[in-house]
Amino acid sequence: MSIEVANESGAPVDERALVALARHVLDRMGIHPQAELSIALVGVDAMSALHEHWLGEPGPTDVLAFPMDEMRPPQDRSEPDPGLLGDVVLCPAVAATQAVEHRRTMEQELDLLCTHGILHLLGYDHAEPEEKREMFGLQETLLAEWRRPPPPPRLVPPLSGDAR
Numbered sequence: 001m002s003i004e005v006a007n008e009s010g011a012p013v014d015e016r017a018l019v020a021l022a023r024h025v026l027d028r029m030g031i032h033p034q035a036e037l038s039i040a041l042v043g044v045d046a047m048s049a050l051h052e053h054w055l056g057e058p059g060p061t062d063v064l065a066f067p068m069d070e071m072r073p074p075q076d077r078s079e080p081d082p083g084l085l086g087d088v089v090l091c092p093a094v095a096a097t098q099a100v101e102h103r104r105t106m107e108q109e110l111d112l113l114c115t116h117g118i119l120h121l122l123g124y125d126h127a128e129p130e131e132k133r134e135m136f137g138l139q140e141t142l143l144a145e146w147r148r149p150p151p152p153p154r155l156v157p158p159l160s161g162d163a164r
Contacts, residue, residue, distance in 0.1 A: 011092035034082035065120035088117030
C-alpha cells in the first residue's frame with residue numbers, strides 16, 4: 001500500500017503513526033494492498049482556502065477528503081481492485097483546538113480525523129441519520145481496534161523440578 005504524508009502545516013506530527021493507522025483502516029476495509037493514498041497536513045490559511053473553494057464555506061475545517069477512483073470496500077469475497085483512493089487533508093491547528101474541546105490528545109484527534117477522511121474516500125457519508133450511524137459506528141470500531149492494547153505477555157510456568 002502506498003501511503004504518502006506531506007506535512008506542510010509546520011506542526012510536529014507523528015507521520016509514521018498516521019501511515020500505520022491509515023494502513024490499519026485500509027486493511028480492515030478490504031482495500032487492495034496496492035491502493036494509493038495521500039495525506040496532507042496543512043495550516044489554517046491553506047485549509048480555509050480549500051474549504052472555501054470546494055465547499056463554499058468560510059474558515060478552516062478539520063478534515064477534507066478528495067476521492068480519485070471512487071474505490072469502495074468489496075461487498076463480497078471478490079478481490080478488490082488497486083487504484084488511487086485520493087487525498088485526505090488534515091489541519092493540525094483545528095485538530096488541536098478540537099482535541100481540547102473533546103478531551104482527547106492531539107494524536108487521538110488526528111487519528112479520528114484521518115479515519116473519518118479515509119471513510120469519506122471510501123464512499124461513506126453522514127448527511128442522513130442512518131448514514132451517520134453507520135459511518136460513525138465503523139469509525140469508532142476501527143479506532144477501538146487501533147487503540148487496543150497489546151495482549152499481556154504470556155506467563156510460562158516453571159518446569160516442575162526447576163529450583164529457580
